[in-house]
Structures are given as structure tokens and as C-alpha cells.
Amino acid sequence: KQEVTQIPAALSVPEGENLVLNCSFTDSAIYNLQWFRQDPGKGLTSLLLIQSSQREQTSGRLNASLDKSSGRSTLYIAASQPGDSATYLCAVIKAAGNKLTFGGGTRVLVKP
Amino acid sequence: GAGVSQSPSNKVTEKGKDVELRCDPISGHTALYWYRQRLGQGLEFLIYFQGNSAPDKSGLPSDRFSAERTGESVSTLTIQRTQQEDSAVYLCASRYGTGGSQPQHFGDGTRLSIL
Numbered sequence: 119k120q121e122v123t124q125i126p127a128a129l130s131v132p133e134g135e136n137l138v139l140n141c142s143f144t145d146s147a148i149y150n151l152q153w154f155r156q157d158p159g160k161g162l163t164s165l166l167l168i169q170s171s172q173r174e175q176t177s178g179r180l181n182a183s184l185d186k187s188s189g190r191s192t193l194y195i196a197a198s199q200p201g202d203s204a205t206y207l208c209a210v211i212k213a214a215g216n217k218l219t220f221g222g223g224t225r226v227l228v229k230p
Numbered sequence: 231g232a233g234v235s236q237s238p239s240n241k242v243t244e245k246g247k248d249v250e251l252r253c254d255p256i257s258g259h260t261a262l263y264w265y266r267q268r269l270g271q272g273l274e275f276l277i278y279f280q281g282n283s284a285p286d287k288s289g290l291p292s293d294r295f296s297a298e299r300t301g302e303s304v305s306t307l308t309i310q311r312t313q314q315e316d317s318a319v320y321l322c323a324s325r326y327g328t329g330g331s332q333p334q335h336f337g338d339g340t341r342l343s344i345l
Contacts (some may be wrong), residue, residue, distance in 0.1 A: 122329075135315070152334070154336075159271075161321055162323075163336070217263065217275035217278055218273075218323075220273040222271075
């Protein structure tokens with residue numbers, strides 16, 4: 119059974135500092151990995167999707183890397199802003215079109 | 231609409247009552263998923279619809295839970311004889327295409343509270 123872990127569970131940084139969020143998964147046979155952002159009382163916003171054949175994806179200040187063999191992904195957020203404060207979730211899919219298996223999330227607070 | 235729409239946004243009901251939650255996926259999205267997020271816990275998969283194929287119901291926690299979807303349109307999740315442990319945010323997601331190369335897009339959820 120696939121298990122996804124995110125450490126730390128919470129993170130507080132001053133504005134301008136780079137954020138590094140970690141995600142690990144136990145079964146390396148994944149189809150893709152997706153990073154989401156969740157604001158309080160809201161649904162999930164998709165940030166980046168990395169196919170299993172890819173090593174990284176970038177969007178603006180966000181960069182996500184994937185090391186499938188070691189079961190790890192890292193989300194980097196450069197030059198953090200207070201608006202980046204949210205819970206960040208990673209999730210993996212085992213096969214095409216399948217369900218997402220989620221980590222517990224990392225709650226991020228960026229202090230002005 | 232532009233995104234996945236869920237209704238109601240909040241629902242408070244008494245234990246033992248039936249509830250029905252609705253999800254309108256993004257137009258053209260063939261895949262639709264239901265997830266549950268209980269307080270202090272991660273998101274749990276409930277059920278997955280892909281076009282006219284038989285749904286994957288492997289995540290439904292009990293036979294009190296059921297879901298329907300007609301074609302590629304609206305889906306309803308029904309919980310019968312609700313229990314307090316059913317209190318959670320129920321999230322719906324839709325995805326374009328049949329493969330896994332497209333991301334799942336989520337609605338804002340229905341917050342269900344069982345008294």
C-alpha cells in the first residue's frame with residue numbers, strides 16, 4: 119500500500135526566505151506526482167504535475183523535483199511572500215487515471 | 231463554468247438523516263473523483279468515475295455511501311443514515327482525458343457537520 123509522508127508538518131519563515139517542502143512515498147512505481155496548495159476553507163489548487171519520466175517542473179517561483187527511485191519529491195518556493203502562506207500537499211498516482219494518494223501536508227506561514 | 235462547482239458549501243444535519251452532495255465538473259472533463267478530508271486527517275479517496283465505465287468504488291467506507299454520475303455531467307454523493315464520524319469536508323475533482331498526464335482540478339468542497 120502506497121504511503122505518502124510530508125515533513126515537516128508545519129513551517130514558519132520570514133518573508134524573502136526560500137521554502138523547501140519535502141514529500142516521500144513508499145512505492146516508487148508511480149505514474150505521476152502532483153503538488154497542491156490549499157487555503158483555509160477552500161479546495162485544492164494544482165501547482166505542478168511531474169510525470170514519472172521527468173526530473174523536475176517549474177512554474178514562476180515554484181520548482182518541483184522528482185527522484186522516483188528514492189521515493190522523494192521536493193517543492194522549492196523562491197523568495198517567499200506572505201501570500202504563499204497555505205497548506206501544501208503532495209499526491210501520487212500509481213496508474214494512469216487512477217486516484218490520488220495524498221500526504222498529510224505541510225502548513226506554511228510566511229511572516230512579513 | 232470555469233471551475234468545479236460543489237453544493238451546498240456547508241451542510242449541518244442530525245445524526246441518522248440522509249444527505250446528498252452535488253458536484254458539477256469542468257465542462258469536457260471525463261473523469262470525476264470524490265475525496266473526503268476529515269479534521270486532522272489527510273485526504274481519502276472515495277470513488278472515481280471515468281466516462282461510461284463502471285466506477286471505482288474501492289474507497290467508499292461503508293454501504294451507507296453511494297454516488298452516481300450520468301454520462302460526463304453532474305455527480306451526486308449520497309450518505310444514508312449519517313453518523314458523527316461522517317463529519318468532514320467532501321471534495322470533488324475532475325480531470326480532462328483518460329490518461330494521467332493532466333492534473334485533477336478540485337472544487338471548494340462541501341463541509342458536512344453531523345450533530
